[in-house]
Amino acid sequence: MKREQEYTWTDFERGYVITEPGSSREYHTGDWRSQRPIFDKERCIKCGVCWIFCPDSAIRFDAEGHAETDLDYCKGCGICVRECLPGAITMVDEED
Amino acid sequence: MGKRVGMEVSIAASEAVRLANVDVIAAYPITPQTHIVEHLSEFVNNGELDAEFVPVESEHSAMSVCTGCAAVGARSFTCTSSQGLILMSEIVYCTAAMRLPVVMVLANRSLSNPISIWNDHTDVMSIRDCGWIQYFAENGQDVLDHVLISYRVGEDRDVMLPVIVNMDGFSLSHVVEPVELVDQETVDKFLPPYKPSVVLDPTHPVTMGAIVLPSCYTETKKAQDEAVKASMPIILKGWQEFGDLTGRYYHPIEEYRTEGAEVLLVTMGGISETAMWAVDQMREKGRSVGLLKMRLWRPFPFEEFRKAALKARMLVVVDRAISYGGPGGPVASELRSALYNEPKRPIVANFIAGLASRDVAPFDFIEMVDRAEGACKKGTEPEYEIYGVRE
Numbered sequence A: 001m002k003r004e005q006e007y008t009w010t011d012f013e014r015g016y017v018i019t020e021p022g023s024s025r026e027y028h029t030g031d032w033r034s035q036r037p038i039f040d041k042e043r044c045i046k047c048g049v050c051w052i053f054c055p056d057s058a059i060r061f062d063a064e065g066h067a068e069t070d071l072d073y074c075k076g077c078g079i080c081v082r083e084c085l086p087g088a089i090t091m092v093d094e095e096d
Numbered sequence B: 001m002g003k004r005v006g007m008e009v010s011i012a013a014s015e016a017v018r019l020a021n022v023d024v025i026a027a028y029p030i031t032p033q034t035h036i037v038e039h040l041s042e043f044v045n046n047g048e049l050d051a052e053f054v055p056v057e058s059e060h061s062a063m064s065v066c067t068g069c070a071a072v073g074a075r076s077f078t079c080t081s082s083q084g085l086i087l088m089s090e091i092v093y094c095t096a097a098m099r100l101p102v103v104m105v106l107a108n109r110s111l112s113n114p115i116s117i118w119n120d121h122t123d124v125m126s127i128r129d130c131g132w133i134q135y136f137a138e139n140g141q142d143v144l145d146h147v148l149i150s151y152r153v154g155e156d157r158d159v160m161l162p163v164i165v166n167m168d169g170f171s172l173s174h175v176v177e178p179v180e181l182v183d184q185e186t187v188d189k190f191l192p193p194y195k196p197s198v199v200l201d202p203t204h205p206v207t208m209g210a211i212v213l214p215s216c217y218t219e220t221k222k223a224q225d226e227a228v229k230a231s232m233p234i235i236l237k238g239w240q241e242f243g244d245l246t247g248r249y250y251h252p253i254e255e256y257r258t259e260g261a262e263v264l265l266v267t268m269g270g271i272s273e274t275a276m277w278a279v280d281q282m283r284e285k286g287r288s289v290g291l292l293k294m295r296l297w298r299p300f301p302f303e304e305f306r307k308a309a310l311k312a313r314m315l316v317v318v319d320r321a322i323s324y325g326g327p328g329g330p331v332a333s334e335l336r337s338a339l340y341n342e343p344k345r346p347i348v349a350n351f352i353a354g355l356a357s358r359d360v361a362p363f364d365f366i367e368m369v370d371r372a373e374g375a376c377k378k379g380t381e382p383e384y385e386i387y388g389v390r391e
């Protein structure tokens, strides 16, 4: 699939209809991030609350069931930090 | 030849919608469009038109229903005026960008405030850049014919755009005129069923109306601009084929007694008929005056306009809307810019007249031409003027 920067004005379907389901996967909201969540496996109780609240469906679970985030899609909003009761998540600045 | 009957122009508009055999009508009554909606609801109620009539709670919903229905492949119709148009305007822009060929009759009426239910073009000018094809009707026959033509042109696979038929409120919508009906057989020949290439269908899911990022928005708007421009040949073809079937041929710019005319009045909509009277009177007195009637507003007919206008020394443009604090009337300012690159171009005088149905009589057109001539003699291009305002 073409990168968004490669689209010319003739490349769109009429009316900008998207004919391919699930194409929002191509859009990496991770580009927006100025902070990222860090997960503390010691504190994580695998409750999945962060997974429920993440507005970008970026939370996934590692082999042992601990929460982590997919940095391609995590936009750094910090909602998961606020919702995680055991305090297993903290935000750190993205260094360039 | 169809039957020639006397009927109210709003009824003629509804007759055209019935002949076009629409699938969905969604509208909210507002003066002076009301008779169209009432008549259509009667058609549906009496089984004379097999369509869904959706009595929506607002114009915003009316346009939403029409847009959604066009997206699933239904031929859709709405009509409104003034504040109703303003309320639906959010969706009006979407319909065009989504390339859904809804047809809307606009019974043109002033915008508030102060409240005015009377006629001018301030409503449609507020959505000038909505991306719809926009016709202006001059009489009842135009309205009837252009509802049919609008579906034919808008639904063409090479166009796929919504279309507005502008019709002056009251002075057209509420008058009884002789109208020649088009028989169903002719309509069916002219207007094939609506067959969009992509429809909303759960078995073949697509997304319509999605977000686009700054990286692509410019390209989407270029595509839209090109689409409206590219509709021109189909518009001309639509008129040609309609003329071949009915004997009534239409053009983007209609010329009236323009042979050798040094001065050309320019009008849009119903006042064009009065302007023809004025031109006749001036011609009788040996004055070199003709008339250009703008039938097509979007896409703007640059080529046809220049061809017609460049023959003259002066244009006297009668606008029926104001651009507050701007360059005068919207029509005159567009005509001026269309002529700007011409090495030898006519002077453009601009009068704003007929706001809220204030009468513009034949002698008013003559007065405008006189005043423009006077200003012209001083050698300067006159400032726009709100004609007949009490000082």
Ligand code: SF4
Binding pocket: A039, A043, A044, A045, A046, A047, A048, A049, A050, A051, A066, A067, A083, A084, A085, A086, A087, A088, A089
């Ligand atoms: S909310 Fe906190 S504790 Fe629960 S799964 Fe997410 S990180 Fe682990």
Ligand code: SF4
Binding pocket: A036, A037, A053, A054, A055, A056, A057, A058, A059, A069, A073, A074, A075, A076, A077, A078, A079, A080, A081
């Ligand atoms: S910071 Fe926001 S986007 Fe990233 S994982 Fe947490 S909730 Fe999701």
